[in-house]
Amino acid sequence: MNVVKVRKLVSGWPGVEEDLKWGCDVVWSVAGKMFCVLPEDQRTGPCFKVPDEDFLAITDRPSIIPAPYLARAKWVLLENGKAMPEAEQRAAIRTIYELIRAKLPKKTQRELAD
DSSP states (O other), X not given: OOHXXXXXXXXXXXXXXXXXETTTEEEEEETTEEEEEEETTOSSOOEEEOXXXXXXXXXXXXXXXXXXXXXXXXXXXXSSTTSSOHHHHHXXXXXXXXXXXXXXXXXXXXXXOO
């Protein structure tokens, strides 16, 4: 997936914010909690958080590695955009958005109600 596709995917989700961090990475977050990062120059595929129980299985796949600096928080990096089928990438990004949103304070969750 590229920046345009991720932007289109998350554009209608409540509370999603997009900004540029570290000078070259597009970051999507909900209530200040990051859930997906993609280099603006697209030198790699996306980097996103995965459920803790899925981390080892996902990183055992070819071209999917623990994300540098974020692996302890169970983030993965797709070394290229084809390391995971696009439909699976979309589903994984939506899943982690929902999990992060569910862990937000109840007041914040109510503010983000669909």
